Amino acid sequence: MAKQPDARSQPTQPAGATEPAAQPPARTRRPTIQDVARQAGVSVAATGRALGGYGYVSEEVRSRVNAAAAELGYRPNALARSMITGRSHTIGFVASDIENPFFARMLRGISDTARAQQVGVILTNSDEDVERERAAVQTLLEKRVDGIIVAPADIAATEHFQSAMDEGTPIVLVDRPVRGLAADLVMTDNLKAAEAAVEYLINLGHERIAIIASQRPESQQEIERRLADWTSAPVDGLVRPGVARVLGYYRALIAANQPVRPRLVRTTTIPSRVRSGPYRAEWAATQTLAVLDGPERATAIFAADNDMTLGVMTAIRNSELRAPEDISILAFDDLDWATVVQPPLSVVAQPVYELGTIAAQRLLARIGGDESEPRAVLLNTRLIERASTAPPPSRLRRARRAR
Amino acid sequence: MAKQPDARSQPTQPAGATEPAAQPPARTRRPTIQDVARQAGVSVAATGRALGGYGYVSEEVRSRVNAAAAELGYRPNALARSMITGRSHTIGFVASDIENPFFARMLRGISDTARAQQVGVILTNSDEDVERERAAVQTLLEKRVDGIIVAPADIAATEHFQSAMDEGTPIVLVDRPVRGLAADLVMTDNLKAAEAAVEYLINLGHERIAIIASQRPESQQEIERRLADWTSAPVDGLVRPGVARVLGYYRALIAANQPVRPRLVRTTTIPSRVRSGPYRAEWAATQTLAVLDGPERATAIFAADNDMTLGVMTAIRNSELRAPEDISILAFDDLDWATVVQPPLSVVAQPVYELGTIAAQRLLARIGGDESEPRAVLLNTRLIERASTAPPPSRLRRARRAR
DNA sequence: TTGAAAGCGCTAACAT
DNA sequence: ATGTTAGCGCTTTCAA
Numbered sequence: 001m002a003k004q005p006d007a008r009s010q011p012t013q014p015a016g017a018t019e020p021a022a023q024p025p026a027r028t029r030r031p032t033i034q035d036v037a038r039q040a041g042v043s044v045a046a047t048g049r050a051l052g053g054y055g056y057v058s059e060e061v062r063s064r065v066n067a068a069a070a071e072l073g074y075r076p077n078a079l080a081r082s083m084i085t086g087r088s089h090t091i092g093f094v095a096s097d098i099e100n101p102f103f104a105r106m107l108r109g110i111s112d113t114a115r116a117q118q119v120g121v122i123l124t125n126s127d128e129d130v131e132r133e134r135a136a137v138q139t140l141l142e143k144r145v146d147g148i149i150v151a152p153a154d155i156a157a158t159e160h161f162q163s164a165m166d167e168g169t170p171i172v173l174v175d176r177p178v179r180g181l182a183a184d185l186v187m188t189d190n191l192k193a194a195e196a197a198v199e200y201l202i203n204l205g206h207e208r209i210a211i212i213a214s215q216r217p218e219s220q221q222e223i224e225r226r227l228a229d230w231t232s233a234p235v236d237g238l239v240r241p242g243v244a245r246v247l248g249y250y251r252a253l254i255a256a257n258q259p260v261r262p263r264l265v266r267t268t269t270i271p272s273r274v275r276s277g278p279y280r281a282e283w284a285a286t287q288t289l290a291v292l293d294g295p296e297r298a299t300a301i302f303a304a305d306n307d308m309t310l311g312v313m314t315a316i317r318n319s320e321l322r323a324p325e326d327i328s329i330l331a332f333d334d335l336d337w338a339t340v341v342q343p344p345l346s347v348v349a350q351p352v353y354e355l356g357t358i359a360a361q362r363l364l365a366r367i368g369g370d371e372s373e374p375r376a377v378l379l380n381t382r383l384i385e386r387a388s389t390a391p392p393p394s395r396l397r398r399a400r401r402a403r
Numbered sequence: 404m405a406k407q408p409d410a411r412s413q414p415t416q417p418a419g420a421t422e423p424a425a426q427p428p429a430r431t432r433r434p435t436i437q438d439v440a441r442q443a444g445v446s447v448a449a450t451g452r453a454l455g456g457y458g459y460v461s462e463e464v465r466s467r468v469n470a471a472a473a474e475l476g477y478r479p480n481a482l483a484r485s486m487i488t489g490r491s492h493t494i495g496f497v498a499s500d501i502e503n504p505f506f507a508r509m510l511r512g513i514s515d516t517a518r519a520q521q522v523g524v525i526l527t528n529s530d531e532d533v534e535r536e537r538a539a540v541q542t543l544l545e546k547r548v549d550g551i552i553v554a555p556a557d558i559a560a561t562e563h564f565q566s567a568m569d570e571g572t573p574i575v576l577v578d579r580p581v582r583g584l585a586a587d588l589v590m591t592d593n594l595k596a597a598e599a600a601v602e603y604l605i606n607l608g609h610e611r612i613a614i615i616a617s618q619r620p621e622s623q624q625e626i627e628r629r630l631a632d633w634t635s636a637p638v639d640g641l642v643r644p645g646v647a648r649v650l651g652y653y654r655a656l657i658a659a660n661q662p663v664r665p666r667l668v669r670t671t672t673i674p675s676r677v678r679s680g681p682y683r684a685e686w687a688a689t690q691t692l693a694v695l696d697g698p699e700r701a702t703a704i705f706a707a708d709n710d711m712t713l714g715v716m717t718a719i720r721n722s723e724l725r726a727p728e729d730i731s732i733l734a735f736d737d738l739d740w741a742t743v744v745q746p747p748l749s750v751v752a753q754p755v756y757e758l759g760t761i762a763a764q765r766l767l768a769r770i771g772g773d774e775s776e777p778r779a780v781l782l783n784t785r786l787i788e789r790a791s792t793a794p795p796p797s798r799l800r801r802a803r804r805a806r
Numbered sequence: 807t808t809g810a811a812a813g814c815g816c817t818a819a820c821a822t
Numbered sequence: 823a824t825g826t827t828a829g830c831g832c833t834t835t836c837a838a
Contacts, residue, residue, distance in 0.1 A: 030570055032831055043809045048833060056807050056836090073566070076544040079482050080831035083814045088482070088548065090525070098514070104507040111501070111528060120542060122493070124527045125514060132470070139523060142481040143493065164474070167433060313743040337740040341717040435815055446825045451817060458818090459823050483815035486830045 031072040053075065080229040082144060090120040092140035093362060094150040096128045101335055102306060103151065109356020111148060117364055119146070130154045137164060145364045153174045155240055170366035174359045177376075178241050184366070186359040190348045192243045192379040194248025196254075196356065197302055197330055197348050200383060202256045205391045206300040210264035210291040211249045212284050212312055213304035217269045219243045220357065245304045245332065264291050264298050271275055285312025292319060292327065299392035300328035306335065313341060324390035334384060343387035351379050352358035436476040442471035453626035454479065461635040469758070485547060494766060495543035497553040499531045504738055505709060505755055509577065512759020514554060520767055533557045540567060550766045558643055573769035577762045579643050582778075587769070588779040589762040591753045593644045596784040597651025598658075598749045600705055600733055603786060605622065605659045608794045609703040609731065613667035613694040614652045614713055615687050616707035620672045622646045648707045648735065666700050667694050687714025695722060702795035709738065716744060727793035737787060741758065746790035754782050773792045 032374045042061055049055040050065035051074070053312060057065075068074075070193070077177050082088040085392045093110055095103040122145060133153045137160045140148055147170040152160070158181045166181065173185040184334040201209050215223070222239065230251075235250040246267050253260055266287035284303070291298040303309040309331040321327050323343055331338070334349035358377060442448040444465055452458040454466035456479070460468075471477075485491040496513055498506040514524045525548060527539040536556045540563045543551055550573040553564070561584045564574045568586065576588045604612050618626070625642065626649050633654075642650070649670050656663055669690035687706070690712060694701040706712040712734040724730050726746055734741070737752035761780060 009432055034831080044832085045809055045811095045834085046807085048831095050834075058807065061808085069760065073570075075541075075570070076545055077486075077547060077831055079547050080484050080814085081833075083480075083482050083486065083816095083831085084833045086814085097511075098501075099504075099507050099511045101502075101504065101507070104502050104504070107526070108500075108502045110527070115527070119540075120525050120527070120546060121512060122523050123510070124518070124523070138478075139521075142479055143523060144482050167476075167478070167609070167649060220753060238808090286791070312738060317745060317747075335740070336713060337744070338416060340713055340720065341740070341743060342745045344720075433815095436817095437815080447816085448818090448826075449824055451815095452824090453818075461823060464824080480815050483830085484817075486815085486832095487817045489830085 002014070009204065014289045026210065029075075031074045031225065032077070033074075034067045034236065035072055035274060036065060036074050040064045040074075041295055041325065042064060046332060052081075063212055066395065078119065079151065086144075087367075088144045088146055089118060090122060090143070090145050091360075092136070092143075092145045092148040092150075092368075094136045094140075096126050096151055098123060098125055100306065102333060105352040106151075106282035106356040106359075109353040109358075110360045111356075112365070113357045119364065126151075126153045128153045128400045133157070134160045137161070141167065141169060145170070148365045149359050149363055152178045155179055163295045172359045172361060172363040172366070175354055177238055180372050184359075184362045184374045186355055187376075189378040189380055190244035190354065191239075191248045192378075193332075193348050193350070194245040194302070195252045195328050196248075196327060196330075196381075196383060198249050199256070200250035200301045200385075201302065201328060201330060201389065202252060202258065203392075204275065204300070204389060207392070208261065208264060209253070209256060209258075209302060210214045210288075210298035211246065211250075211267060211302045212287050212291075212308045213242055213246055213303060214268055214280055214283060214308065215242055215246070215267050215371070216240075220267070220269055223247065223267065240303065249302060259378045261296055263294070263296055266291065269378045279353070280307035281311040282310040283312070285303070286311075287316040288315035289319070292316075292321060299394075300330065300389070303329065305332050309335075309345070316341050324389050326393055328390055329388040331350045331388075346386045346389040347384050348385050349382045350380070354379060433475045433480075433764065435480070436477075438475055439468060439471045439477050442475060443467045455484075490770075491547045492521060493525060493547055493548050494763075495525045495527065495539070495546075495548040495551040495553075497527050497529050497536055497539045497543075497551065498556055499529050499556060501526060501528055502804070503709065505736060505753075508555075508755045509759040509762075513763045514757040514768070516760045516763035522767065529554075529556045530554045532561045536560070537563045541565070544570065544572060548572065549770045550767055550775050552577055552762050555581045558582055560624075572797070573766060575762045575766040575769070576757055580641055582641065585777050587762075587765045587777045589758055589765065590779075590781060591644065591758065592783055593647035593780075594597040594642075594651045594654070594751070596735075596751050597648040597652075597705070597707070598655045599784075600735075601652050601655035602659070603788075604703045604705065604731060604733060604770075604792065605655060607703075607731065607792060608797075610698060610795070611664065611667060611701045612652075612656070612661075612703045612705060612718065613691075613693075613701035614649065614670060614705045614707060615644055615684050615690050615711045616649055616670045617711065618645055618649070618670050618672050619643075619688060623670070623672055626645060626650065641804060645707065652705060665700055666697070668697055669694065681712035682686075684714040684717070687711040687751075688718040689714075691715045691718035692722070695724060701730065702793070702797075703733065706732065706734045708735050712736070712748070726791050729796055731795070732791040733791055749789045750787050750791040752785045754784070757782060776781065 022272060034046050037044045040047060044059060046061050047065050050062045051056045063187055069190060091114060099171060107375055114121050122140060126133040126136060130153045141164055149172045151174050158178055161178060161181055166169055171183045173183055175187050177185055181394060192313060198209060219240060223243055227250060238298055270371060301312055303312045312329060323329050331345050331347045334347045338345040338347055435677060436450050438449045443450060447463050451461060453460045453465045454472060496510060501507060501510060517524050525543060529536040529539060533556045552575045554577050558580060559582055561581055563580060564584055564586060568574055574586045576586055578579050580588055580591050586791055603750050606705060622643060622645060626646055629650060630653060687710060704715055706715045716733060719726055733747050734750045738748045740749040741750055797798055
């Protein structure tokens with residue numbers, strides 16, 4: 001991206017000058033309900049009722065008020081209204097990074113749903129940083145949003161959410177859980193999705209399947225702990241997506257009696273706090289190269305998220321290998337370019353838009369007074385088979401020989 | 404995308420239950436400045452000064468107040484504050500579609516800049532519909548945002564913006580101009596960008612360069628009008644990006660004394676109101692097929708935006724042709740997958756993030772009281788040469804023969 | 807059905 | 823340096 005855009009201004013030629021110079025913007029005080037009342041010759045109360053659509057008003061008054069309002073260019077002040085009613089008709093969304101197509105699409109779902117109910121959306125990015133998230137929540141609460149949807153940055157940071165809820169502002173978690181928080185949760189069933197994905201590769205005949213997934217330091221330990229005892233606790237909805245996907249990978253291998261080859265499991269923590277897209281993708285490319293080499297080289301790769309896929313694709317493109325003949329690729333998330341690359345990518349598609357709409361619906365229901373027990377909604381994925389997955393080379397060779 | 408996500412709820416197992424059931428959320432009225440004042444044993448005024456950081460307060464009082472506020476869990480009410488100060492510390496952004504990576508990145512620029520000044524961002528999508536845009540602006544004004552950044556849906560629809568400005572709410576236009584509106588404008592110099600892009604292809608030796616660009620009905624006429632008389636009016640900043648790019652294409656051909664081949668200029672209106680991504684891409688694919696055929700077949704394609712590029716790539720992938728040997732491709736916008744496709748795409752990169760930051764800076768300056776003449780800022784692009792562009796086949800053959 | 811008046815929670819004069 | 827008081831623009835009792 002161009003970092004020095006080399007801006008050129010054109011001071012003399014503004015956006016246009018079709019109209020003759022209008023009068024210097026009057027800049028007079030905005031008309032209030034009082035002004036409208038005076039103009040219409042009725043009380044403020046009646047005016048408020050006519051304009052706000054509450055209480056009794058005669059047709060007579062209503063039309064006089066509307067006329068006066070139109071004439072004065074009256075525009076209601078939602079702030080004043082909110083102060084009294086206690087509803088701002090605004091919700092907050094704390095995403096980790098809105099540039100990520102995943103969150104962008106989710107936001108579309110949220111804002112479409114909100115708009116249908118005349119509710120606005122204030123957006124903030126946490127960048128996976130709990131401090132920023134806390135600050136964002138704080139700001140949103142001060143602005144008196146009616147509720148907050150958040151993709152939490154930390155599975156263990158509950159207090160800010162809890163205090164919001166205690167104050168009566170509902171929280172809905174999307175994409176990731178927070179432990180010990182009795183809030184609604186809407187996310188993908190990542191464990192099941194990953195398990196099915198890897199199972200699909202196994203059924204194609206693959207015996208050396210690699211997974212590329214970047215992880216937080218804590219998650220690495222958690223994975224090991226859970227692997228040590230599958231039965232200790234239910235996994236669903238209680239772990240981060242990244243962890244669930246790795247666990248799903250293991251589970252599929254175990255179910256198929258395949259050995260777990262540590263060299264093919266690239267799930268270690270990425271360096272320091274390198275959490276943004278490009279760096280993660282770069283990291284993924286390096287990891288990919290590592291599994292493409294040696295006697296135990298992978299015949300299939302499961303890329304666990306957007307950035308990983310980007311890295312995997314880059315690495316493959318720069319290698320001698322061809323997909324799917326030499327190496328199968330299965331990616332998480334169906335991005336718009338998945339059909340444009342060569343070969344078109346087979347993917348595990350999450351219902352991202354629905355993640356947004358469902359989260360928004362739950363939140364709006366809470367705002368509307370729904371006091372039922374908080375629910376965890378797990379959405380199912382769909383495996384879309386395109387051209388990047390095929391039986392492994394050995395199989396193909398065998399098949400060819402058989403002919 | 405999965406349209407029926409087949410949600411499965413788990414009513415019995417909420418997000419978690421680590422903590423012992425906390426006391427039933429008190430749900431008591433939120434503490435106000437009055438409560439804090441009483442608790443601290445000082446006046447509301449002094450409390451306000453201490454908490455709000457304005458006016459004089461002794462250390463003594465400040466600490467007593469802070470202690471009381473902390474104890475009560477006081478949280479300022481930004482609504483009440485805004486009513487008095489007239490500043491909501493919130494701006495609005497009206498994008499056409501936040502799912503479009505272009506606007507997503509721009510929003511990132513806007514929200515980063517806003518956040519640095521403690522300003523929130525309310526987001527809305529217009530979907531290129533003026534009515535929606537009007538409604539969005541109306542809502543934002545009612546919520547008393549301090550200013551609005553908008554990618555206008557219609558170059559001729561001014562009134563809602565004008566009335567906002569008359570009321571004292573500044574407007575900054577991004578990406579596209581609005582005729583006859585004296586507002587700040589931040590956009591890419593599309594004419595120059597397209598001209599340079601096509602010139603680059605010409606210099607590679609191409610003599611049959613196609614352009615794929617979808618257009619609104621009005622734009623088609625405008626292009627013809629402007630072509631008829633280049634000198635009648637300056638083009639910069641006064642036409643939509645799509646129009647400017649087509650004009651740049653023409654200008655480069657003319658400058659190089661190349662004939663304009665109507666068959667290669669695919670800039671006609673797309674069917675009905677099909678303006679969303681997938682359909683536009685499909686349309687682009689069809690157009691691409693058309694220029695790849697016949698005696699006058701193109702040796703290079705200039706794809707004028709995201710969706711066009713997606714379509715062009717799909718069409719090429721499904722054809723017998725290879726890029727860049729048989730056909731060169733030059734795309735507008737540097738998307739994250741541009742380096743992942745085969746061949747890596749040569750692109751005209753817009754400074755999208757900067758579009759956002761600069762627009763936000765201008766708006767914040769206006770909000771801060773900047774009363775200078777509105778400016779049009781045109782940002783320059785950068786041509787990034789990757790592997791999808793090369794000399795045309797004829798040249799290559801000639802070169803090979805020469806060896 | 808309408809109107810008068812009391813606030814929502816805070817800041818801004820103003821007086822002390 | 824602190825307190826008193828009058829609103830910001832609207833909705834909401836409560837009487838009439």
